[in-house]
Amino acid sequence: MTNLKPVDVAIIGGGWTGLLMAKEITARTSHSVAVFERGVPRKTADYASTMDELDYNIRLRMMQNTAEETITHRHSLKDLAVPVRQHGSFHPGTGVGGAGEHWGGASFRFLPDLFTLRTHLIQKHGAAKLPEDLAVQDWGVTYDELEPLYWKSEQLMGISGKAGNLRGSKIDGGNVFEGPRQQEYPTPPLKRSYASSMFEDAVRKLGYHPYPTPAANLSEAYKNPDGITRAGCAYCGHCQRYGCMIGAKAQPTNTLMPVLAKRVNFQLRTGSWVRRIVHKDGRATGIQFTDSTGEEFFQPAATVVLASFTLNNTRLLALSKIGTIYDPVARKGTLGRNLTHQVGVGTRVFFEKPLNAFMGAGELGTRISDFDGDIAFTGSENGLLRLGMIAVSSTGDSPIGSFGIMPRGASKSNWGSDWKKASLKWKDHSAGIGMSGEHLAYRQNYMDLDPTYTDKFGDPLLRFTLDWTEHEFKQREFAAQIQARIAREMGATFDAGPPARAPYNVINYQSTHIQGGAIMGSSPENSVVNRYLQHWNIPNLFVIGASAFPQNAAQNPTLTAMALTYMSSDAVIGRYFKHPEQLI
Amino acid sequence: MRRREFLIIPAASLGGTLLYTLAGEPFRLQAQTARKDGTVKVPLRFFTAQQARAVAAACERIFPGDDAGPGATEAAVVIFIDRQLAGPYGRDKYRYTRGPWVQSVPEHGYQGKENPQEIYRQGIQDLGDFASLPVDQQDQKLKAIERTRFFQLLRTHTIEGMFSDPMHGGNAGLIGWQLVGFPGPQMSYRDEIDQHFGQPWRPKPASLEQITGRPGKPWEDEQG
Numbered sequence: 001m002t003n004l005k006p007v008d009v010a011i012i013g014g015g016w017t018g019l020l021m022a023k024e025i026t027a028r029t030s031h032s033v034a035v036f037e038r039g040v041p042r043k044t045a046d047y048a049s050t051m052d053e054l055d056y057n058i059r060l061r062m063m064q065n066t067a068e069e070t071i072t073h074r075h076s077l078k079d080l081a082v083p084v085r086q087h088g089s090f091h092p093g094t095g096v097g098g099a100g101e102h103w104g105g106a107s108f109r110f111l112p113d114l115f116t117l118r119t120h121l122i123q124k125h126g127a128a129k130l131p132e133d134l135a136v137q138d139w140g141v142t143y144d145e146l147e148p149l150y151w152k153s154e155q156l157m158g159i160s161g162k163a164g165n166l167r168g169s170k171i172d173g174g175n176v177f178e179g180p181r182q183q184e185y186p187t188p189p190l191k192r193s194y195a196s197s198m199f200e201d202a203v204r205k206l207g208y209h210p211y212p213t214p215a216a217n218l219s220e221a222y223k224n225p226d227g228i229t230r231a232g233c234a235y236c237g238h239c240q241r242y243g244c245m246i247g248a249k250a251q252p253t254n255t256l257m258p259v260l261a262k263r264v265n266f267q268l269r270t271g272s273w274v275r276r277i278v279h280k281d282g283r284a285t286g287i288q289f290t291d292s293t294g295e296e297f298f299q300p301a302a303t304v305v306l307a308s309f310t311l312n313n314t315r316l317l318a319l320s321k322i323g324t325i326y327d328p329v330a331r332k333g334t335l336g337r338n339l340t341h342q343v344g345v346g347t348r349v350f351f352e353k354p355l356n357a358f359m360g361a362g363e364l365g366t367r368i369s370d371f372d373g374d375i376a377f378t379g380s381e382n383g384l385l386r387l388g389m390i391a392v393s394s395t396g397d398s399p400i401g402s403f404g405i406m407p408r409g410a411s412k413s414n415w416g417s418d419w420k421k422a423s424l425k426w427k428d429h430s431a432g433i434g435m436s437g438e439h440l441a442y443r444q445n446y447m448d449l450d451p452t453y454t455d456k457f458g459d460p461l462l463r464f465t466l467d468w469t470e471h472e473f474k475q476r477e478f479a480a481q482i483q484a485r486i487a488r489e490m491g492a493t494f495d496a497g498p499p500a501r502a503p504y505n506v507i508n509y510q511s512t513h514i515q516g517g518a519i520m521g522s523s524p525e526n527s528v529v530n531r532y533l534q535h536w537n538i539p540n541l542f543v544i545g546a547s548a549f550p551q552n553a554a555q556n557p558t559l560t561a562m563a564l565t566y567m568s569s570d571a572v573i574g575r576y577f578k579h580p581e582q583l584i
Numbered sequence: 585m586r587r588r589e590f591l592i593i594p595a596a597s598l599g600g601t602l603l604y605t606l607a608g609e610p611f612r613l614q615a616q617t618a619r620k621d622g623t624v625k626v627p628l629r630f631f632t633a634q635q636a637r638a639v640a641a642a643c644e645r646i647f648p649g650d651d652a653g654p655g656a657t658e659a660a661v662v663i664f665i666d667r668q669l670a671g672p673y674g675r676d677k678y679r680y681t682r683g684p685w686v687q688s689v690p691e692h693g694y695q696g697k698e699n700p701q702e703i704y705r706q707g708i709q710d711l712g713d714f715a716s717l718p719v720d721q722q723d724q725k726l727k728a729i730e731r732t733r734f735f736q737l738l739r740t741h742t743i744e745g746m747f748s749d750p751m752h753g754g755n756a757g758l759i760g761w762q763l764v765g766f767p768g769p770q771m772s773y774r775d776e777i778d779q780h781f782g783q784p785w786r787p788k789p790a791s792l793e794q795i796t797g798r799p800g801k802p803w804e805d806e807q808g
Contacts, residue, residue, distance in 0.1 A: 048771075048796050049792070049796055049798065049800055049801065051769035051792060051795075052748075052749050052751075052769070052792055052800060052802075053747075053748060053749070054744055054748035054749065054752055054802075055802065055803045058744065059673060059678075059803060061803055065678050066678060066679060066680045067676070067677060067678050067679055067680055067681060070680045073692065075689075075691075080686065080688070082686055082688040082692050082695055083680045083682070083695075084680070084692075084693075085679050085680040085681070085693065085694065085695065086678070086679045086680070086693070086694075088693060191777050191778040192778055193777055193778070194780075194781040194782065197778075197781070232774070233774075234771060234772035234773065234774050235772070235773040235774055235776075235777040236769070236770060236771060236772060236773060237773070238769060245771070246771075353782040353783075354782075354783070354784045356776075356780055356783075356784070356785045358766055358767065359773040359776060359777045360777070364777075394777075398766075399747035399760065399761060399764055399766040400743055400744050400746075400747045400748060403743055403746075403747060403764065404743065414739070415645070415646040415647070415726070415739050415742075416645065416646065416648065416723070417648050417650050417652070420647055420648065420650070420652060420655070421650075421652045424652055424653070424763070424764065427764050427765070428764070428765065428784075452684065453682060454682065502691075503689070503691050504691065505690075505691035505692075505693075506691060506692055506693060507691065507692075507693040
């Protein structure tokens with residue numbers, strides 16, 4: 001093991017949160033910052049030659065290599081966990097920028113009541129009405145505290161959108177159900193596709209409140225407060241699962257790296273696979289990593305920031321024996337608890353006319369929040385506590401992935417001449433109305449280390465214990481009814497019927513929104529990190545990212561992860577560096 | 585090193601497409617390499633010539649050329665599959681392949697040990713002398729194996745070979761993209777996205793190489 005020269009701050013993971021932390025620290029202090037990223041370097045110029053559906057959208061060339069490391073999954077404590085042998089229900093990224101390179105760009109704020117969800121639900125329903133296994137918590141931070149940090153994040157990325165609640169006044173055309181914003185979005189909404197305009201007309205007639213999806217896909221050229229200029233979106237339809245060839249989609253490589261590359265107190269070390277956070281007597285002393293040649297290093301650091309993907313944040317803490325793994329039976333320990341994903345359901349709608357759906361952007365869409373949170377529910381009499389957003393998105397249909405989509409029963413076989421003809425008939429005549437819903441936290445859904453399966457180094461894999469509950473089935477059934485109402489208003493044909501009550505599956509893509517494991521909270525008894533994302537037991541360790549979310553919102557997590565990173569970096573720079581002890 | 589095998593196919597079926605040779609070699613086969621009898625000898629990376637003929641015949645039944653348009657033969661889907669199987673995908677270089685191997689619930693997906701190469705080898709052997717059977721018997725044979733992993737891969741790969749960028753070996757002459765009206769990886773629809781509502785807008789397809797002006801780097805060419 002080679003000992004390296006000490007640095008002030010070692011950051012694990014070169015994605016959105018790690019690089020944002022690095023940018024803030026190197027801008028406002030002279031501390032030396034080193035970021036350790038296990039993947040490869042990336043830049044905008046690489047991306048034009050990667051607009052290839054097969055390698056990027058299907059074979060998932062930008063994602064973590066599951067041959068080297070994956071997770072295992074079981075539905076409950078009594079089941080045997082097996083490896084997720086190839087990517088399915090979510091797509092962890094790798095390389096500089098992490099999943100922030102291949103994301104779609106949806107950039108919402110969370111509803112204000114989500115940050116105090118336990119308090120909110122008890123006030124609304126009474127503790128006795130809540131499911132016994134519900135593990136939702138208050139975050140220890142409020143929407144009002146995060147509002148200016150959301151705004152900083154939106155400015156950083158140049159989020160396109162339209163405000164629906166500007167300092168309390170409701171504005172038609174924006175999301176009137178969102179928390180109050182102090183500022184209009186940095187750039188106007190993206191253009192509307194045919195599918196999203198049909199959705200908009202229909203939901204208006206039904207009395208709902210459509211608004212354009214706020215997106216990190218720029219609607220026009222934009223210069224951010226760091227002086228970084230990016231181009232407007234070209235609607236090329238190669239966005240999610242691809243990097244942007246013109247930098248119109250905010251990615252760490254086009255938004256943060258150009259700033260960091262000029263900083264003398266910054267270094268980025270790619271191909272560096274961090275294996276352990278080393279600690280002694282309640283303080284981190286540095287990190288241990290293996291480089292791409294297999295050589296092992298120890299990097300001493302005064303402060304360690306763990307900023308990898310949700311999965312690896314929890315896993316690395318567990319491998320480093322930091323904190324106590326959560327035990328869902330004894331209900332003891334905190335590390336790994338409150339694992340959440342995203343609840344989704346879709347209705348495929350078919351039209352007489354073609355949609356030219358090969359055009360699109362990662363988050364080009366129109367949506368409604370009329371059923372978000374518990375806006376539409378007066379009580380819990382229907383068994384539903386929370387729901388989510390309903391939308392039509394035009395992300396760019398690709399020729400392989402969209403071939404063979406047809407109404408149920410349009411072809412008896414799924415191969416041969418009749419199938420081919422039906423596929424061609426319905427090609428480019430369909431869209432999806434999707435619901436993205438809150439996934440509440442439950443005591444039985446958690447992460448720990450697998451007792452059997454290991455990664456390429458022989459270290460235990462992370463194990464998911466995760467399944468859907470009655471509440472998620474009800475969310476899907478309710479949303480499917482709303483979707484049917486909208487589909488009829490759109491004049492579309494669709495396959496009616498309630499969605500299947502199927503167990504969690506690791507095969508079909510759902511979203512890459514995996515949260516929890518190292519959650520934030522009010523005390524070491526109920527959380528891993530405090531409101532500044534500082535580890536309760538190790539004051540010189542900060543664990544940032546969506547691993548800190550006690551439960552998931554209906555909304556995509558990135559913007560909130562960024563706002564929390566600003567909150568953490570302000571505390572690290574303003575208070576912690578002057579007095580490197582517990583901030584609370 | 586395996587003995588070099590070739591698949592001989594009509595040059596006309598390849599249209600203007602470029603065929604890459606064995607992994608990593610910059611050399612490209614072009615239409616001028618067509619032989620006097622109007623055929624092209626395409627070097628195979630994984631299949632034997634006999635295996636390739638069986639797979640090509642099966643792909644043609646899955647996605648037939650018919651009165652609705654061209655099919656798997658015209659698109660050279662078998663060349664696509666041959667290259668996928670020879671590359672990292674065929675060897676499971678990016679799939680988790682550590683044991684123990686246990687069968688689990690359907691929600692956990694394919695948990696088998698066999699990689700795509702192995703599944704094809706066995707599957708082709710089970711097809712027997714498939715290429716020389718009459719089409720109704722070919723259909724019966726495929727119907728009988730519909731639920732196997734081999735057939736599911738074959739079906740998926742046939743669609744991929746029809747509609748992926750021609751740098752991967754299929755979609756010859758952009759025949760698949762023309763069939764479905766996909767214009768290829770065009771750089772911008774900025775002035776089109778909010779136009780043509782309800783009307784088909786079908787720009788002429790172009791490949792990634794035609795658009796960017798340089799050859800792509802298909803994953804199957806990755807070494808190691």
